Amino acid sequence: MTQTAIDPIPRSQAEINQAKIAKTLHQQGTLSRAQIARALHLTAPAISKLAARMIDQELIQEVGDMPGAGNRRSIGLRLKYEGYKVCAVKFARSRIQIGLFDLAGHPLQLMELPSINEASIPKAVTDVQIEVQKFINRDPTIIAVGIAVPGPYLRNEGRIALVTSMQGWRGINFIEAFNDAFTVPTFIEQDARAGALAQSLFVPAFSSTNLAYYLVGEGVGLGVIEQGNLINGAQGGATELGHISIDINGKTCECGNQGCLERYCSAVAIHQAMCQPPYVSHLADASNLNHAAACQLLFYRAEQGDELAQTLVEHIADYVGYGCVNIVNAFNPAHIVIGDIVAGAGQPLLERVRAIVAKRALPALNNQTHICLSHLPADATLMGAAAVAVSNFLLYPTYFARLVQKRTMNSVGKQQSHTTTMPPANQTKGHLPRKDNI
Amino acid sequence: MTQTAIDPIPRSQAEINQAKIAKTLHQQGTLSRAQIARALHLTAPAISKLAARMIDQELIQEVGDMPGAGNRRSIGLRLKYEGYKVCAVKFARSRIQIGLFDLAGHPLQLMELPSINEASIPKAVTDVQIEVQKFINRDPTIIAVGIAVPGPYLRNEGRIALVTSMQGWRGINFIEAFNDAFTVPTFIEQDARAGALAQSLFVPAFSSTNLAYYLVGEGVGLGVIEQGNLINGAQGGATELGHISIDINGKTCECGNQGCLERYCSAVAIHQAMCQPPYVSHLADASNLNHAAACQLLFYRAEQGDELAQTLVEHIADYVGYGCVNIVNAFNPAHIVIGDIVAGAGQPLLERVRAIVAKRALPALNNQTHICLSHLPADATLMGAAAVAVSNFLLYPTYFARLVQKRTMNSVGKQQSHTTTMPPANQTKGHLPRKDNI
Numbered sequence: 001m002t003q004t005a006i007d008p009i010p011r012s013q014a015e016i017n018q019a020k021i022a023k024t025l026h027q028q029g030t031l032s033r034a035q036i037a038r039a040l041h042l043t044a045p046a047i048s049k050l051a052a053r054m055i056d057q058e059l060i061q062e063v064g065d066m067p068g069a070g071n072r073r074s075i076g077l078r079l080k081y082e083g084y085k086v087c088a089v090k091f092a093r094s095r096i097q098i099g100l101f102d103l104a105g106h107p108l109q110l111m112e113l114p115s116i117n118e119a120s121i122p123k124a125v126t127d128v129q130i131e132v133q134k135f136i137n138r139d140p141t142i143i144a145v146g147i148a149v150p151g152p153y154l155r156n157e158g159r160i161a162l163v164t165s166m167q168g169w170r171g172i173n174f175i176e177a178f179n180d181a182f183t184v185p186t187f188i189e190q191d192a193r194a195g196a197l198a199q200s201l202f203v204p205a206f207s208s209t210n211l212a213y214y215l216v217g218e219g220v221g222l223g224v225i226e227q228g229n230l231i232n233g234a235q236g237g238a239t240e241l242g243h244i245s246i247d248i249n250g251k252t253c254e255c256g257n258q259g260c261l262e263r264y265c266s267a268v269a270i271h272q273a274m275c276q277p278p279y280v281s282h283l284a285d286a287s288n289l290n291h292a293a294a295c296q297l298l299f300y301r302a303e304q305g306d307e308l309a310q311t312l313v314e315h316i317a318d319y320v321g322y323g324c325v326n327i328v329n330a331f332n333p334a335h336i337v338i339g340d341i342v343a344g345a346g347q348p349l350l351e352r353v354r355a356i357v358a359k360r361a362l363p364a365l366n367n368q369t370h371i372c373l374s375h376l377p378a379d380a381t382l383m384g385a386a387a388v389a390v391s392n393f394l395l396y397p398t399y400f401a402r403l404v405q406k407r408t409m410n411s412v413g414k415q416q417s418h419t420t421t422m423p424p425a426n427q428t429k430g431h432l433p434r435k436d437n438i
Numbered sequence: 439m440t441q442t443a444i445d446p447i448p449r450s451q452a453e454i455n456q457a458k459i460a461k462t463l464h465q466q467g468t469l470s471r472a473q474i475a476r477a478l479h480l481t482a483p484a485i486s487k488l489a490a491r492m493i494d495q496e497l498i499q500e501v502g503d504m505p506g507a508g509n510r511r512s513i514g515l516r517l518k519y520e521g522y523k524v525c526a527v528k529f530a531r532s533r534i535q536i537g538l539f540d541l542a543g544h545p546l547q548l549m550e551l552p553s554i555n556e557a558s559i560p561k562a563v564t565d566v567q568i569e570v571q572k573f574i575n576r577d578p579t580i581i582a583v584g585i586a587v588p589g590p591y592l593r594n595e596g597r598i599a600l601v602t603s604m605q606g607w608r609g610i611n612f613i614e615a616f617n618d619a620f621t622v623p624t625f626i627e628q629d630a631r632a633g634a635l636a637q638s639l640f641v642p643a644f645s646s647t648n649l650a651y652y653l654v655g656e657g658v659g660l661g662v663i664e665q666g667n668l669i670n671g672a673q674g675g676a677t678e679l680g681h682i683s684i685d686i687n688g689k690t691c692e693c694g695n696q697g698c699l700e701r702y703c704s705a706v707a708i709h710q711a712m713c714q715p716p717y718v719s720h721l722a723d724a725s726n727l728n729h730a731a732a733c734q735l736l737f738y739r740a741e742q743g744d745e746l747a748q749t750l751v752e753h754i755a756d757y758v759g760y761g762c763v764n765i766v767n768a769f770n771p772a773h774i775v776i777g778d779i780v781a782g783a784g785q786p787l788l789e790r791v792r793a794i795v796a797k798r799a800l801p802a803l804n805n806q807t808h809i810c811l812s813h814l815p816a817d818a819t820l821m822g823a824a825a826v827a828v829s830n831f832l833l834y835p836t837y838f839a840r841l842v843q844k845r846t847m848n849s850v851g852k853q854q855s856h857t858t859t860m861p862p863a864n865q866t867k868g869h870l871p872r873k874d875n876i
Contacts (some may be wrong), residue, residue, distance in 0.1 A: 238664070240770075255800050319483055334672065364592055364599040
């Protein structure tokens with residue numbers, strides 16, 4: 001699903017089956033061995049053998065009696081979520097957030113780096129390298145770093161093809177900057193695509209459905225999960241909703257196109273509108289704020305009953321709605337989850353978006369499309385960065401179990417002698433180390 | 439990839455591996471046993487055993503010596519394309535075409551039913567049922583029927599959600615009408631999606647790439663193959679490019695949206711433009727033609743140097759180009775293949791489309807996107823209907839081999855005694871018969 005999956009490390013059939021068990025337990029919670037066997041169409045003895053290995057590796061644990069067949073009780077198995085953590089990094093245009101999460105997506109620690117401008121981009125990258133390695137050094141159960149970057153992100157090349165309003169990001173090659181930066185593997189994904197993974201991995205209701213995560217923040221992006229897989233396109237440039245034109249004769253965009261959706265409803269576009277008539281006299285203090293804070297101010301004023309603010313929110317919601325109609329016609333997902341800064345406008349925005357979709361999408365599709373706001377406990381893109389790492393854990397649980405064992409041993413060794421150092425992971429192009437190096 | 443794949447019949451590991459061999463031979467042509475073993479990461483003895491079964495079943499055949507390792511010669515294996523045929527049906531708005539194809543997509547026989555209007559739709563459906571069964575009765579090597587229908591096609595329900603300019607089609611439930619209509623399995627797919635399958639299965643250069651088939655005919659549709667799979671969406675309503683708006687304030691569409699691409703560059707829209715000023719006085723004879731013939735007339739006049747006709751073709755090409763920009767931003771395919779009626783405008787259209795994409799898509803994406811016209815030997819959607827059937831053959835070759843053996847025996851029996859009749863296939867909802875019924 002992420003960069004790594006393109007070139008997976010070879011796995012034995014037992015490792016593939018252990019990954020299936022991990023994924024099933026992640027999706028369904030605590031299950032008995034018999035339930036797992038039924039779910040995976042494997043025999044009970046096979047599951048018992050695999051489960052024994054996974055308990056040994058501290059990937060799963062037994063959790064006491066649970067109701068079994070007939071009147072018999074059976075022992076439950078669950079993923080040992082607390083045994084593994086991932087470090088997540090969200091790069092937005094002017095903001096960088098770092099978070100520590102467990103495998104279930106619970107936020108354990110969150111921090112934000114100072115605001116960025118064009119000039120401070122290179123320093124911000126160095127800061128991330130330093131801060132994240134500090135996290136990793138402190139905790140041997142951190143198994144991977146997930147990074148979310150603005151799109152269109154050319155995932156094979158490692159660079160962003162365009163960042164409207166902050167072109168400096170185009171100079172950063174994320175694969176080069178982060179691939180060997182840490183002593184655990186790093187996985188990089190476009191922001192909205194990472195957000196879609198977060199919804200899929202961390203919201204049980206979305207775990208096995210076609211889903212779109214519609215990021216309306218400093219940029220406008222989209223991540224779509226179709227039959228269990230992210231839609232990437234040939235270069236990772238697919239689902240770039242922000243640059244799909246809603247008016248071929250509309251506003252020009254830095255991407256070369258005209259009428260790009262992003263020009264009408266991103267936080268940047270909203271902030272610009274707030275600094276122009278008729279809103280500027282009314283919301284004059286917005287010019288000194290950053291884009292996110294300006295939007296928060298607008299939504300607050302609208303909520304307080306300010307009619308001009310409400311008019312602007314309605315105008316924005318219409319455009320968010322046109323984007324939703326495009327999502328329905330292009331991807332026909334079962335769920336559209338709206339997140340990031342502009343989702344902060346809340347229920348009034350959601351209701352107007354739903355009305356636009358009801359009016360403009362085919363009834364047969366509208367009736368079966370559920371549109372909602374993101375309800376994750378932290379920023380959906382930051383949790384997306386975590387999800388990118390977790391999804392790789394679920395693909396290669398045995399690899400990460402060995403990694404934690406090694407890191408824990410090294411950590412103990414370090415505390416005892418202060419001479420053993422952690423060997424750097426031998427990574428190329430963001431891929432997992434070759435198996436023989438583990 | 440098609441309707442059936444949702445609920446596949448259970449297959450043994452040997453059957454799965456035979457399907458892999460069939461697919462590899464289809465994609466790569468003649469291969470030695472050793473080459474197949476390498477391609478599939480299976481052992482040479484395993485391949486020998488599987489190949490022996492497939493030769494017995496007349497799925498593959500040996501084709502003499504071919505260069506092997508060192509100076510040794512080895513025997514080649516190829517799919518026995520001529521042993522199997524599929525019957526294809528294309529439903530367009532006002533036209534129905536039927537074709538007989540071999541597994542490699544070679545057209546063996548083509549026919550067109552009389553033009554359809556709203557009133558004659560039910561009769562047309564009956565005619566197809568009768569005509570196709572005649573084909574099947576004549577030839578026991580026909581293994582399946584593939585049907586392509588206009589989108590948005592709700593593939594689980596079996597009905598078309600909307601057909602602009604010919605709403606009568608909405609009354610037809612294709613699953614009910616065709617599922618039990620024939621003595622071989624039937625597979626139904628949306629037209630452009632079927633066309634994408636045809637490009638992928640029958641054009642070797644496209645066999646393992648992300649690909650979009652852009653159907654610009656009586657409707658405007660799109661089929662996208664992403665990492666080997668068709669993008670369907672939750673209900674089969676995805677990739678409905680014709681109803682993605684290029685102007686939120688543009689022309690109203692029967693779907694409820696405004697500015698749908700289809701309203702600007704479909705054959706219907708072109709025909710309408712030809713019957714209005716300034717074109718009507720110039721191309722007055724177009725009003726008596728059907729949409730396809732009107733477009734052909736326009737393209738012929740443009741090719742002959744008629745400036746007004748050229749202006750209209752350029753205008754249309756721009757809109758086809760805006761659709762292409764949307765394809766790039768939404769799906770980032772490696773190839774965009776333009777087909778159906780409007781592709782008949784040829785090189786001048788293609789060049790203008792490429793220029794629009796070069797101007798409006800991100801350079802990093804445009805540089806890696808190959809745009810061309812369809813070069814299949816027959817109508818891409820009709821071949822798509824064949825491809826839908828062939829793709830199921832490649833998934834379940836052993837099932838279809840048994841079917842042909844049974845049909846051939848019955849056919850011989852019939853000729854001898856005229857008493858044995860072919861039992862109808864036990865199909866539900868377009869799925870393959872359950873394994874125990876084979």
